[in-house]
Amino acid sequence: MYGNMKALCCFALRFFLLVDVSLVLGDLVSPQNVTLETLNTHYVLQWEWSPQTAINSTVTFTAQSLAKYKAHKQVHKQDWQSVCVNVTEHRCDFSNAGLHYFGMFLLRVRVNTAQKSSRWVQIEFCPDKHAALGPPSNVQLNSVKEDLEIIISDPLSSTNQSMKELSQKMYYLIQHWKKSDSSQESKTVLKTESNVVILSNLDKWTEYCVRVQSCCAFYNKSSSFSDTLCKQTGGDTxxxxxxxxxxxxxxxxxxxxxxxxxxxxxxxxxxxxxxxxxxxxxxxxxxxxxDSDMPKLLHPESESVCDHLVLNSVETPDTEAIVTDALISQDTVMHSRHGSGDSGVYSTEEDSGHTHITRTDVQMEGLCKTKTDHSEETHDRMHELCV
Structure with a gap:
């Protein structure tokens, strides 16, 4: 009887303890559909959660990680590392959380409010086994005469480390085909572990397309293909x-x-x-x-040129005297010449024709030349006669 009462009391105590825990934790729904999005060494924990259970409260999330071997010992159960604390987003980045690529880890997340917290939702994660492998970080395609040269750059980790150093037995699959024929049957697949590959035995002056895929033989992982590159082969012209x-x-x-x-x-x-x-x-x-018709300027001291001389009688005593003197001087010259045997008419013969110079012409020419030897008044009057 006493034993039954003792058992009943223990049962009641446990019942009330469970009720208290449900009052604290049962009101908040734990995150659902917890998944991990990975690529090489980039790890992002994602989850879903419905806000219907805490409409009037501010809700945050906390995500933690722990090495799996510590979970078996009670002394290490408090070594959980908080990566995201009281975040509002439905994701947490574990890329820089120190998760070793060949280790085993436990990742968990829960919902928090000012008064309550939900239960933890936990998943197991092994990067070497579960992390997806990325395509080559870069692919170059060059034409070398009749061949094509492919240069492949390894995929990189979050710390720019080559994934070939982390992933075991990693290799590449190269697909190449003629651009004019892109059917699946025409694509040729080449497996290689080298980063530089030469494609030979190709048609001359033909455009080929190439894409590369990263693969891991240990866990049979394969990445998506790189971008497609096309290049034309060379050859003799x-x-x-x-x-x-x-x-x-x-x-x-x-x-x-x-x-x-x-x-x-x-x-x-x-x-x-x-x-x-x-x-x-x-x-x-x-x-x-x-040039003969161009106007010319006469120097003031040059000789006067008279094409035609017209003498008019002017009843001026001084002028008549001047003319008489000029004629007398001319007669004297002419008589002296006549006395030496010359006639009163002179003629000169040239190749282009005959020119006759009469006594009157000689007198007029001498008259025009003599006028420059007189005074200024006489010069002005003779100029009028010449004009």
Whole structure:
């Protein structure tokens, strides 16, 4: 009887303890659909949670990690490392949490409010086994004569370390095919562990496409393919290609000449519009083209030239005296010449014709030359006579 009462009391005590725990923790729903998104050494814990159970409260989340071997010993159960504390997002980044690539870890998350917390939701994670492998960080495709050269860069970790140093037995699968035929049957797959690969035995002057995939044989992991790259192979230049290149060069030259001719014509038209050429009248061009018709300036001290001399009788005593003196001087000269055997008419013969100089012409010429030896008043009067 006493034993039954003791057992009943223990049962009641345990019942009330469970009720108290449910009052504290039971109101908040734990996170659901906890998953881990990974790529190489990038690890992001994600979860879902419905806010219906805590409408009037501010809700946050806490995520922690622990090495799995510590979970078996009670003394190490308090060594959980908090990576995200009271965050509002439904994700937590464990990339820099110190998770060794070949270790085993426990990751957990719960919901927090100011008064309550939900139960922990825990998952197990082994990076070497569960982390996804990424494609090559870079792929280069070069044409080397008739072959194609592929240069592959290893995928990198969060600390820029090559994944070949972490992932066991890692290799690459290379797919290449003619760009004109992209069917699945035409794609050739090449397996290699090298980072530099030469594709040979390809068709000349043909464009090929290439993409690369990272693979791990230990856990049979494979990445997505890299971006597709296409390149044309080389080869010897054929006669048809030489003819085509020549025709293209000739066409280019003709186009350049045509454009130059158009620009030249446009330049002349524009110049004619803005800078028109104005020609002088014909009679002005004829006058100015001859040097004999050009106006000349006479030096004040030079001899006067008289084409025609017209003598008019002026009833001025001084003028008549001057004319008489000039005639007398001329008669004296002429008589002296006549006395020496010359006649009163002189003639000179030239190749181009005959020129007759009469006594009257000699007298007029001497009269015009003599006027420069007189006074200023006499000079002015003789100038009037000459004119």
């Amino acid at each position: 054929s006669y048809q290609q030489i003819v085509v290149y020549f025709l293209l060069s000739l066409l280019f030259l003709l186009v350049v000449l045509f454009l130059w001719f158009c620009l030249y014509k446009m330049r002349k038209i524009i110049k004619g519009i803005f800078y028109p050429s104005i020609e002088l009248p014909v009679y002005m061009q004829e006058r100015w083209s001859s």
